[in-house]
Amino acid sequence: MFGISSIGWVHTLGSLPAIPVAAYMFARHGRIVPRSVPGVVYFASMLIGASTVFLVAHQPVSYGIGAVTILLLLAGYGVGWAPAAGRMARYIETVCLSVSAFLLMVPTVSEILRRVPDGHPLVTDLKSPLLLGAQGALAAILVIGLTAQIVHLARRRQ
Template identity: 30%
Template sequence: MGLSNLGIFHTVIGIVAIITAIISFLRYGKINLAHISGKIYFYGTSITSLTALGISKHGGFNPGHVFSIFIVFLILVSFYLYSQKKGNNISRFFENFCLSFSFFLSLVPTVNETFTRIPVGHPWAKDITDPLIGKTLLTLLIVFVVGSIYQFIKQRKINKSVNK
């Protein structure tokens, strides 16, 4: 596999962040920063995105680094909205979307790296242009869109019930 110490650390923290995001989605229908799973996702994703800037399989600045910077931006915006705009209002829609979009974007390099490395010696995909990666990312995009619509509807119901 050929991972550096930074790469191993990055991978472990990233897996923890992904698992806690899924737990938060299942429990609350969103990545909920008010609960420990959401907080672990926030900090884990921050660390993973920042450590990704020090990793380069192909040398130099690449699209994965752009993803990392954008993910950091999304989670910082969501944290700001969470901390500054209490209550159930329009900012919750943007907070939910930013966190979900950061999760989706995190999965793009995760799928690419996983499918081109595992199983060791005979990976599922030859490179990032492999159709398996494209189909997997398309499926994840559909799940993201459906999940975002679900979160929007759920948040709208919450906002209406609280604002009566």
């Protein structure tokens, strides 16, 4: 179904929980909260998705997205344990984990548009206006969301 291999299903189903968990944390807390139960689910799910992308990717950019996602996860979850980060830790954590969610959604939206409905996908070309528009909307959401998160964190400090 949808032309997905067995390992592709592991990749897809393994990373799938990260989407609603991230949406929940963004709605509830305005950011991904790493030291929480949903934060642990997000980390595990993202790690599964980012590490299995190397087994299922067909485009070189996918390897870069997977590697950057793993680095962002490690930085976002690890910065809280680094005393040298000090007051900047919350900002670094927020930016890293928000960008990791963006890097989850870009290929997710692309794959959905290129596979659904089964046999007659909405997008057949990577330069499709629908796909480019969806990716542009995600980029705008990232910029606006990161700006709002940083402003909110700065106001909480005052």
